[in-house]
Amino acid sequence: MHPPRHPRSTLRSLVVAFGLGGATILGACGEAPVSLLLVSADDLTVAPEFLRLVFRPQGEDLVETEIFSRIALPDNAFVAVKPGLVFSVDVIGCTDNKRDACATEDTFNARGCRGALVRGKNDPLEITVELHGALEGNALCPVEDPAN
Numbered sequence: 001m002h003p004p005r006h007p008r009s010t011l012r013s014l015v016v017a018f019g020l021g022g023a024t025i026l027g028a029c030g031e032a033p034v035s036l037l038l039v040s041a042d043d044l045t046v047a048p049e050f051l052r053l054v055f056r057p058q059g060e061d062l063v064e065t066e067i068f069s070r071i072a073l074p075d076n077a078f079v080a081v082k083p084g085l086v087f088s089v090d091v092i093g094c095t096d097n098k099r100d101a102c103a104t105e106d107t108f109n110a111r112g113c114r115g116a117l118v119r120g121k122n123d124p125l126e127i128t129v130e131l132h133g134a135l136e137g138n139a140l141c142p143v144e145d146p147a148n
Contacts, residue, residue, distance in 0.1 A: 065079065
């Protein structure tokens with residue numbers, strides 16, 4: 001049985017808010033919020049039900065979140081990135097919340113990434129990531145060098 005198809009407008013309007021309320025996602029309490037807006041590319045036909053984020057801070061090990069529903073974002077699913085540090089974010093979308101169902105281009109259904117991001121301590125940061133279908137998104141991602 002296939003998961004139900006969702007109109008692209010659902011994904012186009014999805015905003016994942018970081019650092020707001022009780023969540024410490026890309027910063028510490030009292031620092032400016034970081035938001036992530038996901039938009040669908042023309043080649044994305046099915047909106048992912050679940051997301052996994054991979055952050056690559058320059059000169060540091062990558063940090064991966066747990067898989068979470070795009071509808072119910074857990075407060076503890078995200079990571080801290082120091083202000084002034086260049087980083088990239090890789091967004092992987094899948095239709096199942098099992099790790100092995102969100103691991104390769106054969107099992108995930110969407111992917112998008114952005115690099116050359118820097119979070120200022122007192123300035124909000126808005127990140128927009130275009131999600132593509134698995135094969136095209138996989139060819140574009142990850143941004144191995146966060147400065148690009």
